[in-house]
Amino acid sequence: MNIYAYIFRRLLYVIPVILGVCAIIFLIFNVVAPDPALIILGKHATAEQVVEIRQQLGLNKPMLSQYFDIVRSAFTFDFGRSWSTKQEISEMIKAGAVPSATLSFPAFFISTILGISISLLVAFYRGSMFDKVTVVGCVTLMSVSSLAYILFGQWFFAYKLGWFEISGYDYGFPYFIPYILLPAIIWVMLSVGPDVRFYRTIMLDEIYQDYIRTARAKGLSERVILFKHVLKNAMIPIITYVVIQIPFLILGALLLESFFSIPGLGSITLNAINSSDFPVIRAMTVLSAVAYIIFSVITDVLYTLVDPRVRLS
Amino acid sequence: MAEKILEVKDLVVEFRTDRGRVTAVNGVNFDVHKGRTIGIVGESGSGKSVSALSIMRLIPNPPGEITGGKILYRGEDLLNKPIEAMRTIRGNKIAMIFQEPMTSLNPVFTVGNQIEEVLKLHQPELSKAQRLEKSIEQLKLVGIPSPDKRIHEYPHQLSGGMRQRVMIAMSLACEPDILIADEPTTALDVTIQAQILELMKKLQTELGMGIIMITHDLGVVAETCDDVAVMYCGQIVERADVKTLFSSPKHPYTKGLMESIPSFDSTLGKKRDRLPTIEGMVPSLFDLPSGCNFQDRCKYVDDKCRGSQGDPQLEEAASGHSVRCFHPLNA
Numbered sequence: 001m002n003i004y005a006y007i008f009r010r011l012l013y014v015i016p017v018i019l020g021v022c023a024i025i026f027l028i029f030n031v032v033a034p035d036p037a038l039i040i041l042g043k044h045a046t047a048e049q050v051v052e053i054r055q056q057l058g059l060n061k062p063m064l065s066q067y068f069d070i071v072r073s074a075f076t077f078d079f080g081r082s083w084s085t086k087q088e089i090s091e092m093i094k095a096g097a098v099p100s101a102t103l104s105f106p107a108f109f110i111s112t113i114l115g116i117s118i119s120l121l122v123a124f125y126r127g128s129m130f131d132k133v134t135v136v137g138c139v140t141l142m143s144v145s146s147l148a149y150i151l152f153g154q155w156f157f158a159y160k161l162g163w164f165e166i167s168g169y170d171y172g173f174p175y176f177i178p179y180i181l182l183p184a185i186i187w188v189m190l191s192v193g194p195d196v197r198f199y200r201t202i203m204l205d206e207i208y209q210d211y212i213r214t215a216r217a218k219g220l221s222e223r224v225i226l227f228k229h230v231l232k233n234a235m236i237p238i239i240t241y242v243v244i245q246i247p248f249l250i251l252g253a254l255l256l257e258s259f260f261s262i263p264g265l266g267s268i269t270l271n272a273i274n275s276s277d278f279p280v281i282r283a284m285t286v287l288s289a290v291a292y293i294i295f296s297v298i299t300d301v302l303y304t305l306v307d308p309r310v311r312l313s
Numbered sequence: 314m315a316e317k318i319l320e321v322k323d324l325v326v327e328f329r330t331d332r333g334r335v336t337a338v339n340g341v342n343f344d345v346h347k348g349r350t351i352g353i354v355g356e357s358g359s360g361k362s363v364s365a366l367s368i369m370r371l372i373p374n375p376p377g378e379i380t381g382g383k384i385l386y387r388g389e390d391l392l393n394k395p396i397e398a399m400r401t402i403r404g405n406k407i408a409m410i411f412q413e414p415m416t417s418l419n420p421v422f423t424v425g426n427q428i429e430e431v432l433k434l435h436q437p438e439l440s441k442a443q444r445l446e447k448s449i450e451q452l453k454l455v456g457i458p459s460p461d462k463r464i465h466e467y468p469h470q471l472s473g474g475m476r477q478r479v480m481i482a483m484s485l486a487c488e489p490d491i492l493i494a495d496e497p498t499t500a501l502d503v504t505i506q507a508q509i510l511e512l513m514k515k516l517q518t519e520l521g522m523g524i525i526m527i528t529h530d531l532g533v534v535a536e537t538c539d540d541v542a543v544m545y546c547g548q549i550v551e552r553a554d555v556k557t558l559f560s561s562p563k564h565p566y567t568k569g570l571m572e573s574i575p576s577f578d579s580t581l582g583k584k585r586d587r588l589p590t591i592e593g594m595v596p597s598l599f600d601l602p603s604g605c606n607f608q609d610r611c612k613y614v615d616d617k618c619r620g621s622q623g624d625p626q627l628e629e630a631a632s633g634h635s636v637r638c639f640h641p642l643n644a
């Protein structure tokens with residue numbers, strides 16, 4: 001099948017999925033959640049006040065039109081204004097995306113490369129002392145709370161030793177680098193454990209396949225077997241794992257951004273939650289859903305490039 | 314007798330498991346001759362695959378380890394070779410095909426790529442074009458129609474029989490001295506099975522390699538083998554040329570195997586039982602009885618068999634016919 005036809009067909013599937021996801025978001029925000037007007041005004045609001053604010057917020061519109069507002073926003077990214085800052089939400093997102101991306105993408109890139117490399121080494125030396133030490137190390141890194149890394153890092157490396165900025169952000173390359181260094185390192189420390197464990201499982205899974213035995217019987221060296229036969233097969237699950245994390249990168253890191261005062265999407269979301277800023281929370285939810293859907297399409301397309309069984313069926 | 318190219322001598326292979334050590338192969342001896350086929354038969358778990366993998370030095374370690382014996386290939390002990398030297402033999406001088414044609418080829422590379430890979434490794438003097446040409450020739454040799462197209466296909470586009478043909482093409486690409494076939498047809502249906510065996514026989518006449526044919530199936534042995542070794546609990550219990558073995562089996566186990574299959578004739582076109590059944594159970598490798606391993610299933614058992622005079626040894630009962638039994642049968 002033609003790859004472009006496939007992509008086109010896959011994109012058509014996106015439309016009903018987005019309609020469905022928007023329906024769920026609509027239900028959560030308009031039916032399950034308490035009346036936002038009451039949240040804003042508090043318990044002792046008068047009836048007139050409630051009517052007025054409901055009108056302002058568009059809550060008096062018919063249900064169906066409120067639903068289509070959400071659907072429309074999923075395509076136009078016009079989410080209206082924030083209740084608390086009164087800013088255009090799409091502008092807030094644009095402003096927040098940059099600091100988030102400057103932290104999350106380098107950190108994610110490094111931890112992914114590191115995770116895959118370590119797991120290849122571990123697969124090569126499977127069962128050895130190196131393998132065991134690495135697994136124990138991963139579990140240890142994972143068992144420490146992220147808060148501990150953040151607080152210790154800020155207190156010791158930034159405050160005591162003065163190696164990094166404690167918090168804050170500066171726009172533009174290379175000015176942001178000193179600010180993202182420490183949170184990026186902590187990010188890598190937090191994710192390398194689960195990454196290595198996941199990739200190691202995948203690699204070991206491949207190593208015991210029949211076709212790897214065939215490759216050995218052909219006389220290939222372990223190095224060629226690992227880098228050619230194992231890695232190409234392992235790419236299939238690795239791609240899913242990597243690509244499906246990207247939408248979450250776009251939303252920024254909630255904890256890291258707020259502790260390091262990085263004005264990214266994570267901070268924006270956290271502030272919105274703290275101030276019950278429903279339009280912003282909803283915008284972030286829609287944004288993440290759309291990003292998730294788009295990247296699952298990308299995963300499928302990448303699959304077809306790696307796996308002939310998918311490509312040719 | 315044809316030239317002897319491989320001698321397996323007193324091979325011992327042990328596995329370390331959660332329940333302790335097991336000796337999966339315990340003192341196995343057999344020879345492979347140029348242009349001849351030796352069959353290794355036996356029930357599941359009798360150590361056939363482990364013996365075969367040992368020749369390739371492909372026993373997974375851990376948990377397995379070759380702890381004794383020699384494997385002499387043209388007089389040189391393969392077990393003493395550095396692993397790099399072993400790699401120049403694998404796939405080149407000694408090749409192997411497996412029971413699982415569906416999973417033995419790498420799903421993400423084309424058939425051509427996988428055949429060319431073995432040529433590139435062992436015949437680096439060939440140019441890219443020559444490799445491609447030779448790979449197509451190999452596919453033609455194993456009877457794959459329109460090989461110039463098939464070469465660009467992926468394993469999943471081929472049937473099980475076709476994949477096993479590809480495996481054979483790949484294993485014979487460097488014209489090995491020895492082909493080890495570990496139940497090459499067990500996973501295939503009967504007509505395809507007959508075709509593959511036919512093909513292997515034909516290629517053997519053309520290329521003159523020695524074949525080690527591992528199987529559950531005495532019918533396959535009768536059709537393809539010149540010599541046979543019967544394995545039980547990691548040991549060879551009887552060894553002879555195929556005619557002698559079928560006309561006068563001396564070990565009660567061999568006799569039992571033969572009686573339990575209705576017919577050796579594969580042309581009947583019905584699926585044979587994968588496992589001929591003999592009453593009783595194979596003893597666990599973890600607690601083998603003293604004396605003969607077959608004693609619990611043997612109707613000729615006596616005190617001697619139960620270990621009063623040690624374990625039975627593989628002894629020559631007639632010229633070229635060895636048996637491990639205190640009371641060998643007379644035909």
Ligand SMILES: Nc1ncnc2c1ncn2[C@@H]1O[C@H](COP(=O)(O)OP(=O)(O)OP(=O)(O)O)[C@@H](O)[C@H]1O
Pocket residue numbers: 328329330335337355356357358359360361362363364373376377529598
């Ligand atoms: N990877 C392993 N780990 C532990 N024990 C093993 C392993 N491989 C083989 N063994 C042991 O070796 C014994 C012989 O196994 P082998 O695979 O040679 O049997 P087989 O005769 O080829 O049987 P089958 O007909 O089922 O293929 C098994 O019963 C098992 O106890």
Ligand code: SF4
Pocket residue numbers: 564565566605606607608609611612613614615618625637638639640641
């Ligand atoms: S040694 Fe005894 S028990 Fe074993 S096969 Fe021979 S007769 Fe039977």
Ligand SMILES: [Mg+2]
Pocket residue numbers: 361362363495
């Ligand atoms: Mg086997």
